[in-house]
Each structure stands twice: as structure tokens, then as C-alpha cells.
Amino acid sequence: MNTEVKLHPSTELLNQFIQGELSTGHSVVVSAHVLMCKSCGAKAKEFQALAVSSWVDPKLAEQAVESKPTNYSEMVANIVASPQQRSEAGSELMEVKLDVLDNSINLPRVLAKAAASGLSWKHLPGGISEAQVKLDDETQCEFIYMKPGSKAPVHTHMGSETTLVLHGEFKDELGDYGASDFIVRDKSHHHQPLCEEGCLCFAVLDSPLRFTKGIARLMNPINRFKFKRSLA
Amino acid sequence: MYRNYEKQLDLGAGIHLAGRLAAMDISSQGLDAPDSVESDEALLIAVGNEQDVAAFNLLFERFSKKLFALGMKLTRNEQLANDLIQEAMLNVWQKAPLYDLDKGSAQGWIYTLGRNRCFDMLRKQKRQPNCISADDIWPVESSEATVVHEDTSGQEVELRLIERNFDKLPAPQREVVEQIYVQDRTHEEAAAHLQIPLGTLKSRLRLAMTKLRNLIEADT
Numbered sequence: 001m002n003t004e005v006k007l008h009p010s011t012e013l014l015n016q017f018i019q020g021e022l023s024t025g026h027s028v029v030v031s032a033h034v035l036m037c038k039s040c041g042a043k044a045k046e047f048q049a050l051a052v053s054s055w056v057d058p059k060l061a062e063q064a065v066e067s068k069p070t071n072y073s074e075m076v077a078n079i080v081a082s083p084q085q086r087s088e089a090g091s092e093l094m095e096v097k098l099d100v101l102d103n104s105i106n107l108p109r110v111l112a113k114a115a116a117s118g119l120s121w122k123h124l125p126g127g128i129s130e131a132q133v134k135l136d137d138e139t140q141c142e143f144i145y146m147k148p149g150s151k152a153p154v155h156t157h158m159g160s161e162t163t164l165v166l167h168g169e170f171k172d173e174l175g176d177y178g179a180s181d182f183i184v185r186d187k188s189h190h191h192q193p194l195c196e197e198g199c200l201c202f203a204v205l206d207s208p209l210r211f212t213k214g215i216a217r218l219m220n221p222i223n224r225f226k227f228k229r230s231l232a
Numbered sequence: 233m234y235r236n237y238e239k240q241l242d243l244g245a246g247i248h249l250a251g252r253l254a255a256m257d258i259s260s261q262g263l264d265a266p267d268s269v270e271s272d273e274a275l276l277i278a279v280g281n282e283q284d285v286a287a288f289n290l291l292f293e294r295f296s297k298k299l300f301a302l303g304m305k306l307t308r309n310e311q312l313a314n315d316l317i318q319e320a321m322l323n324v325w326q327k328a329p330l331y332d333l334d335k336g337s338a339q340g341w342i343y344t345l346g347r348n349r350c351f352d353m354l355r356k357q358k359r360q361p362n363c364i365s366a367d368d369i370w371p372v373e374s375s376e377a378t379v380v381h382e383d384t385s386g387q388e389v390e391l392r393l394i395e396r397n398f399d400k401l402p403a404p405q406r407e408v409v410e411q412i413y414v415q416d417r418t419h420e421e422a423a424a425h426l427q428i429p430l431g432t433l434k435s436r437l438r439l440a441m442t443k444l445r446n447l448i449e450a451d452t
Contacts, residue, residue: 024360028364028369053339082325085330109368
């Protein structure tokens with residue numbers, strides 16, 4: 001039984017996403033959820049339609065004086081001489097083969113492209129594998145694969161962790177999660193994700209994981225160092 | 233950032249509400265003179281279907297300053313804002329065949345392209361990884377967009393109008409709007425929180441939306 005009320009980005013977060021105010025990492029995870037979730041997709045399109053009209057005040061734009069007068073006719077001539085795009089750029093879902101999975105799966109295009117940039121999988125205690133993707137300097141982003149019967153070490157987060165379930169299911173003390181669920185955890189949560197049948201997720205962290213129990217605590221300094229290195 | 237979260241509509245909730253209110257109008261409004269060569273939509277479609285250079289020139293004239301303003305707002309960099317005019321209008325030419333009315337207003341489509349190019353320009357400047365581009369995060373090609381075709385100068389005004397008129401709603405209606413749009417609750421959760429039947433919540437919400445719409449119309 002799911003005690004978690006919100007498995008979607010909040011209205012505030014969706015609006016920040018549309019306005020382009022989120023880090024690249026957070027923009028990607030919200031974008032992927034929006035693609036997988038009909039109601040958030042519809043919300044996002046409404047916000048988008050309204051947001052664009054508030055970006056530019058037409059009267060202010062008219063008054064804007066550019067620092068150097070520009071003759072645009074050459075620019076326009078070059079533009080119209082270039083070829084137009086005839087077909088749709090590609091579907092919103094792309095098939096991708098990940099090393100940790102036997103079969104290829106369909107992922108939102110933005111994640112498929114991030115995966116295609118080359119993933120190196122690290123295998124952690126409990127049957128969890130992760131592959132980092134560098135998207136910006138503010139977040140640590142990774143694909144996480146929980147193999148059947150896996151269990152992550154109990155941990156909390158000094159910052160926050162946003163997880164999008166891509167395939168399969170996992171659960172923790174607060175609920176059960178399946179494909180397209182959007183889960184945010186922070187330092188008020190101590191949790192232990194468990195997975196029975198295998199699960200693929202994409203996670204965005206904005207500060208290091210802290211393992212709180214057992215031998216996994218030895219990993220804390222390494223994790224922090226790893227994170228600092230990716231910030232450098 | 234959020235003033236009195238309990239009592240007032242923040243921008244996100246306001247925008248969400250405005251979207252719902254605008255969507256209520258769609259069926260009755262229809263599109264504005266689609267055959268006229270003056271509308272942005274008609275020009276963009278002409279560029280896409282017929283490579284109409286005169287139409288493109290007209291779009292360029294209409295949007296170059298606006299794109300510059302957008303670039304200044306998003307990058308605060310005059311050089312990038314200048315570059316944006318070329319980057320965005322090049323995209324407009326290249327992708328015009330992919331535009332149709334299902335994707336929303338031409339202005340919205342063009343500004344989205346502009347925003348996406350700003351995002352990529354800033355990332356390039358900061359030497360961020362280029363495995364993904366803004367078009368992957370905010371796709372321009374996907375259809376099923378809400379068809380929003382209305383006087384865009386009214387959009388900004390509408391948000392202020394919503395704030396102003398929200399307080400004029402009767403308390404029971406104001407409460408349900410707050411639950412759904414500010415507190416982000418589902419209908420079931422809101423009904424449970426307010427301790428009213430689900431059916432009552434739904435009809436109060438319907439009444440609230442209609443009343444808000446009428447108040448706003450009376451206000452303009």
C-alpha cells in the first residue's frame with residue numbers, strides 16, 4: 001500500500017522546469033517523467049503555452065535599442081539558402097541496450113542520448129549497480145540498476161535525491177514504486193530501497209549519499225570524494 | 233519566493249489555473265482568420281509548406297527584436313542575445329515544415345526554439361557536456377500540444393487578474409481552488425482534507441472556475 005502521496009513533480013517544480021530555472025540534471029529527470037506521464041505532460045503543455053507569452057513584453061521589445069545597427073538582409077539570405085528539415089526528428093522514445101539488462105528497452109529520448117554517451121557501470125553492495133552521467137556541475141546524475149533480490153544499504157541524503165523509475169519496481173519503507181514514478185527524498189528520510197524483480201531508475205542527487213549502517217559506512221568518504229571530483 | 237502560501241496564489245498555481253481557464257475557451261473560440269496572410273501561424277505554415285521567403289522575411293521582421301529581448305532576459309548577455317536572433321530564426325526556417333497548429337501558437341513555438349538555443353549557448357559557454365541538447369529536454373517536435381490561440385497581450389494581464397479576483401470567490405470555492413492548485417492535492421485528497429463529499433468538491437470546483445472566469449471577464 002503506497003503511503004506516498006506525490007509521485008509526480010509538484011506544480012512549483014513543473015513550472016520551474018518550463019521556465020528553464022532548474023539545473024540540467026533536474027531538467028532532464030523532470031523532462032523524462034513528463035514524457036512518461038500523461039497528466040504531467042498535459043500540465044506541462046498548459047504551463048508552456050502560458051509561460052512563453054510572459055517571457056517577452058512586446059512593448060519593451062520594441063523600445064530595445066541594439067548597440068550596433070545590423071543589416072539583416074545577408075543573414076536572412078544565408079538562412080533561406082539552407083535546407084529545411086523534412087521529417088520528424090525522431091520519436092520521443094528511443095531503443096537502447098544497456099549492459100546490465102539482457103534485452104534492450106525504450107527510454108525517453110533525452111535519457112537514451114545520455115546513456116549513449118557511454119556508461120561505465122560500478123557494482124555496489126547489495127546488488128545495486130550505478131553508471132554516472134555528467135550533465136552539469138551542480139548535480140550527480142546516474143542510472144541505477146537494482147537486480148532481482150537486491151537491497152541498497154540503509155542511507156540518507158545530505159541534499160536531495162530525485163529518482164525516476166524507468167522500468168520495473170522497487171520499494172522502501174514509504175511505499176512501492178513503478179515505472180514513471182517520480183520520487184524525491186532528502187535528509188528527513190532514512191530509507192532502504194529493496195527490489196524483488198529488477199528495476200532501472202535514473203537519479204539526480206545534489207549532494208553525496210551517506211550510508212548510515214554497517215560496512216557500507218566505509219564508502220562514505222569515497223562517495224564524497226567521487227562527488228567532489230565530478231564537481232571540479 | 234512564496235509569500236503567504238496558504239492564502240495567495242503563487243505564480244505556478246496561477247499559471248496552472250490560467251491554463252485551465254484558457255482551455256475552457258478553446259471550443260468556443262476557434263482560430264483567428266487562418267487564411268489571412270497576416271497571422272503568425274499562416275506565415276509559419278507558408279514557410280514550412282512552400283519555402284515562402286516573403287513570409288519568412290515578415291516573420292523575421294516581427295520577431296527579431298522580440299528574440300533579442302528574450303535572449304537578454306535569459307542570458308543577460310548582449311552578444312548572446314544578438315547571436316540568438318540568427319540561431320533562433322535559422323531554426324525557424326529549418327523546422328518550419330514540422331510546425332502545425334496542434335503544436336500551439338507560432339509565437340509560442342518560436343519562443344521555445346529561442347529558449348532552447350539560449351540554453352545550449354549558455355551550456356557551450358560553460359563547457360558543459362553536449363551529449364544532450366535543449367531540444368531533448370523541451371522537445372519542439374512533439375504534437376498533442378494544447379491549441380492555444382488567443383490574444384497574447386492578454387496572457388500577462390490574465391495572471392494579475394486571477395490574483396485580483398481570486399479573493400472575490402466565496403470562501404467554500406476559494407478553499408477548493410486552493411486545495412487543488414496551491415496544495416497540489418488530488419480531488420480525493422482535497423475532499424478528505426475539507427471533509428466534504430467528493431461530488432461536492434467537484435461541483436464546487438466547477439462553480440469556482442466558472443465564477444473566476446466571469447469575474448475576470450467583468451474586470452477587463
